[in-house]
Amino acid sequence: MFNHLLSLLIWLPIVGAVPVLIAGSRHPMAARVLALLVTVVTFLISLDLLVQYDPNGAVMQLAETHRWIAYWGIHFSLAVDGISVALILMTTFVGILVIGGAWKVIQNRPHQYMACMLVLEGLLVGVFCATDALLFYAFFEAVLIPMFILIGMWGGPRRVYATLKLFIYTFTGSVFMLIALLYLYQQAHTFDLATLAALPLTMREQTWVFFAFLFAFAIKVPMVPVHTWLPDAHVEAPTGGSVWLAAVMLKIGTYGMLRFILPITPDAGAHYAWIVIVLSLVAIVYIGYVALVQEDMKKLVAYSSVAHMGFVTLGIFIAFMLVRQSSDLDVATLGLQGAMVQMISHGFVSGAMFTCIGVMYDRTHTRQIKDYGGVINMMPWFGFFYVLFAMANTGLPGTSGFVGEFMVILASFTASPWIAIFATFTLIIGAGYTLWLVKRVLWGAVVTEQVAKMKPLEAREAWVLIGFALGVMAIGVWPQPLIHLMDSGVAHLLQQLAVQKV
Amino acid sequence: MPTLNDVLIMLPELYVVTATCFLFMLDAFMKPAQRPLLHWLAIGVLLVAIFMVVAGQPEGTVTAFGGMFVRDQVAEIIKVFALATTAMVFVYGRPYLIDRGLRGGEFYTLMLFAVVGIMLVVSAGNLLTLYLGLELLALSSYALVALNRDQKLPAEAAIKFFVLSALASGMLLYGMSMVYGASGMGGEATLGLAQLNQVLGYTTAPKLLQFGMIFMIVGVAFELGIAPFHMWLPDVYHGAPSPVTTFISAGSKLAAFGLAYRLLATGMGDLGEQWRLILAVLATASLVIGNLVAIVQTNFKRMMAYSTISHMGYLLLGLSAGNPEGYAAAMFYAICYALMAVAAFGVMLALSRAGFECEEISDFKGLNQKAPWMAFLMLLAMFSLAGVPPLFGFWAKVMVLEAAIHGGMLWLAIVGIVTAFIGLYYYLYVIKVMYFDQPEEGGAVAAKPDRSLRVVLSANALSLLVLGVWWGPLLGWCKRAFGA
Structure with missing residues (x-):
């Protein structure tokens, strides 16, 4: 059996960026084709994960460990559980769609754009399968480099402000x-995540470490009140950058919580879970209202992303409450599973929403809602997709948005009806801002000349949207395979957070 | 009487001195048409010296001339990198010097003498050798800064450098005399570094010793460019011809690390509890001042000067741990910094042309559109200086932070990390100017077609990426050198 599958998935896109760069300056079309080829091959190879990963087997599979820095006990060690497999598959799938989405739009140095995309993809895959803490950190931070250049070079008018804010934040x-x-290394003399998870820590140590981790991941998720970089970054980013940002980059924040906070600081996590739960509810309710008043479509979707990610953090930390208070593992499992499904679902839905906005922006070069109206008359097929994704964004049953949110709300009801009541608000507010957006953009008569000139959907754009739609519908109609895939990973996480270290 | 063995131990230094004198004579008797040869000969001298250092590497530590001269792995590693970065300076600086008509033999001979100074400092086993090496380096550096003597800025920089440096040398010498005196009270007076460490603990004049130690630390801090003794650095960086700036930021900083290590760790290692906190405070001042002031600079050389100040603060993080792991981390950092600085200045040198210094940050506007490869190399250097993984600078930072935490100074590590993201801004700003701005009239156009420059510079900058992924062996050397 070939056991370097994960390394291959990381390095193939990164190394693939080199020929794209070389080909690019004189032959932009060659660069595009090469980049697409690399992403397609990477996706096909990543499908092999489904074959090789056994959901009923050990928790961490396909492990590979290479001695990296012998003097310091850092290993280039990779492994995946079901959660990682799902996220990696989503990453490689979205990778194809963003290359397809940028095919014609990016005319300014397309080879550099494509290379950035490929490097980003490889690094994100690396984040999802690193099992050495420092290796994780290296990938986690390195992601910023291509993102910084992506927004800074191909972004909107305030791109420099947005990209610096993103990077520094x-x-x-x-x-x-x-x-x-580094502090944990002093105690454990290793960066191996499994060893760190088993490390006994006092409550005081756990508290400090917990808040350090929380600060790092909360900014990435992003949680209220450190979310302000996200709307700026989204508004200025090119469509591809927005899609990466919303679909995958936000997930590395919540993924980090799963891999670091839950296993390493379970007691501090349980003790301070209420903070995260409150912040999540604020994100769900308050940011929902903020989204309602936005005039820029991208900003609206960006704020709705913050609100939806609130469900992920809520699902993760409600599990703490449930396990510690009632030791009710079944409901806790439900909450955590809901959070996982929501992560994947939000990846497709928000990616699709940003792609839709990109499609319209390419035709009219405006993102202001007031400049639109009656788009459905000019682009009927596009309208179909747009409504589909909007419904998924509101959490309509049958779409992926429903499954995760419903599971999290169910779990939180057991923890406290109040939490559930506030969380349920999202169904109303989410429907409010999304449907109102659809109403103002799609329906009605054609009001402006720009809209009247809009051309129907091209085949290439349609294929990208079909790709997203497949993801949204598959999870919405039949989430069981996804949940089964992540079963052992979720169960293991629950065991880890149930351990009392103090 | 010096024996043949003494001479053999010191052979690389003696060779460089002899070869430099030979080059000096050759320069005087050469026909002008043959002068370009000097460049290659000087590089040849450095490469042969590297070979001699590596090939003659002793087992463990050997001393010569009655302990005046020490040859151990620490000295060997610093020498190799000091020689190598100087050779890079020659390669990067050649087109610059040709354009400005500065390419006389004096540049090469002065640089080579300065290198001998570095080699002596890092190999010093005695306060006198240390001072001798330092003065040789300093005197050559003054002259190098003033190389472009017809212009005001270099002359001003050289005078500032000379006056302040002389003051610092005086401090150092004064401190040495006090420590020498303290060693004589209660023990046998000695100038030998290793012996000092043994007798200083028994001195009957601890106050005298402390005063001496503080004076010596002031001298060391000046050489490193540590705040509040950093004032000379921006002016000298700015005023000196760019190749000399490059040398001061790379070779001289390696020497300054050697000086600090020899004086503090070898000479007063057992008094570590007394100087560790001083270094920690100096490091804090440097990190804060360097990173904050760098933000408002518009001149690339001045920005790099403040960046140097902050980076020397990180180096002190390692030294202030006061244990072999900390020294190893600090040396790792010094080497890393030398490579990064040479790469950043190398791009600047490659982009300058006759009558155009390319020293304002705005000169880099839109570089990605005109010289994408140079912009990429600068990008690597900047991200590495900022400490973003997976580049080399990140791992060096991790090493010194770990050393500080290991040494029980968690607060210092937190200062280091907070200033790291303050400092992030000005490195990102350079990248922003190169990649996100539109090119302007009068900015940098294209890189020099000089092939040796392009090849070496590319290798230099790419090494930051390669070492960022594969830094194990280098760390291993550093750790083994200190027995950590």
């Missing part, structure tokens, strides 16, 4: 995590 959070990791 997220870097600031992560450096405290680095200090925490």
Whole structure:
């Protein structure tokens, strides 16, 4: 059996960026084709994960460990559980769609754009399968480099402000995590995550480490009140950058919580879970209202992303409450599973929403809602997709958005009806801002000349949207395979957070 | 009497001195048409010296001339990198010097003498050798800064450098005399570094010793460019011809690390509890001042000067741990910094042309559109200086932070990390200017077609990426050198 599958998935896109760069300056079309080829091959190879990963087997599979820095006990060690497999598959799938989405739009140095995309994809896969804390950190931070260039070079008018804000904000959070990791290294003399998980820590140590981790990951998720970089970054980013940002980059924040906070600081996590739960509810309710008043479509979707990610953090930390208070593992499992499904679902839905906005922006070069109206008359097929994704965004049953949110609300009802009541608000507010957006953009008569000139959907754009739609519908109609895939991973996480270290 | 063995131990230094004198004579008697040869000969001298250092590497530590000269792995590693970065300076600086008509033999001979100074400092086993090496380095550096003597800025920089440096040398010498005196009270007076460490603990004049120690730390801090003794650095960086700036930021900082290590760790290692906190406070001042002031600079060389100040603060993080792991981390950092600085200045040198210094940050506007490869190399250097993984600078930072935490100074590590993200801004700003701005009239156009420059510079900058992924062996050397 070939056991370097994970390394291959990381390095193939990164190394693939080199020929794209070389081909690019004179032959932009060659660069595009090469980039698409690399992403397609990477996706096909990543499908092999489904074959090789056995949901009923050990928790961490396909492990590979290479001695990296012998003097310091850092290993290049990778492994996946079901959660990672799902996220990696989503990453490689979205990778194809963003290359397809940027095919014609990016005319300014397309080879550099494509290379950025490929490097980003490889690094994100690396984040999802690193099992060495410092290796994780390296991938986690390195993601910022292509993202910084992506927004800065191909972004909107305020791109420099947005990209510097993104970089400095997220870097600031992560450096405290680095200090925490170095502190843990002093205790454990290794960066191996499994060893760190078993490390006994006093409550005081756990508290400090917990807040260092929380700060780092909360900025990445992003949680209220450190979410302000996200709307700026989204508004200025090119469509591809927005899609990466919303679909995958936000997930590395919540993924980090699963891999670091839950196993390493379970007691502090349980003790301070209420903080995260309150912040999540604020994100769900308050940010929902903020989304309602936005005039820029991208900003609206960006704020709705913050609100939806609130469900993920809520699902993760409600599990703490449930396990510690009632030791009710079944409901806790439900909450955590809901959070996982919501992560994947939000990846497809928000990616699709940003792609839709990109499609319209390419035709009219405006993102202001007031400049639209009656788009459905000019682009009927596009309208179909747009409504589909909007419904998924509101959490309509049958779409992926429903499954995760419903599971999290069910779990939180057991913990406290109040939490559930506030969380349920999202169904109303979410429907409010999304449907109102659809109403103002799609329906009605054609009001402006720009809209009247809009051309129907091209085949290439349609294929990208079909790709997203498949993901949304598959999870919405039949989530069982996804949940089964992540079963052992979720169960293991629950065991880890149930351990009392103090 | 010096024996043949003494001479053999010191052979690389003696060779460089002899070869430099030979080059000096050759320069005087050469026909002008043959002058370009000097460049290659000087590089040849450095490469042969590297070979001699590596090939003659002793087992463990050997001393010569009655302990005046020490040859151990620490000295060997610093020498190799000091020689190598100087050779890079020659390669990067050649087109610059040709354009400005500065390419006389004096540049090469002065640089080579300065290198001998570095080699002596890092190999010193005695306060006198240390001072001798330092003065040789300093005197050559003054002249190098003033190389472009017809212009005001270099002359001003050289005078500032000379006056302040002389003051610092005086401090150092004064401190040495006090420590020498303290060693004589209660023990046998000695100038030998290793012996000092043994007798200083028994001195009957601890106050005298402390004063001496503080004076010596001031001298060391000046050489490193540590705040509040950093004032000379921006002016000298700015005023000196760019190749000399490059040398001061790379080779001289390696020497300054050697000086600090020899004086503090070898000479007063057992008094570590007394100087560790001083270094920690100096490091804090440097990190804060360097990173904050760098933000407002518009001149690339001045920005790099403040960046140097902050990076020397990180280096002190390692030294202030006061244990072999900490020294190893600090040396790792010094080497890393030298490579990064040479790469960043190398791009600047490659982009300058006759009458155009390319020293304002705005000169880099839109570089990605005109010289994408150079912009990429600068990008690597900047991300590495900022300490973003997976580049080399990140791992060096992790090492010194770990050393500080290991040494029980968690607060210092937190200062280091907080200033790291303050400092992030000005490195990102350079990248922003190169990648996100539109090119302007009068900015940098294209890189020099000089092939040796392009090849070496590319290798230099890419090494930051390669070492960022594969830094194990280098760390291993550093750790083994200190027995950590």
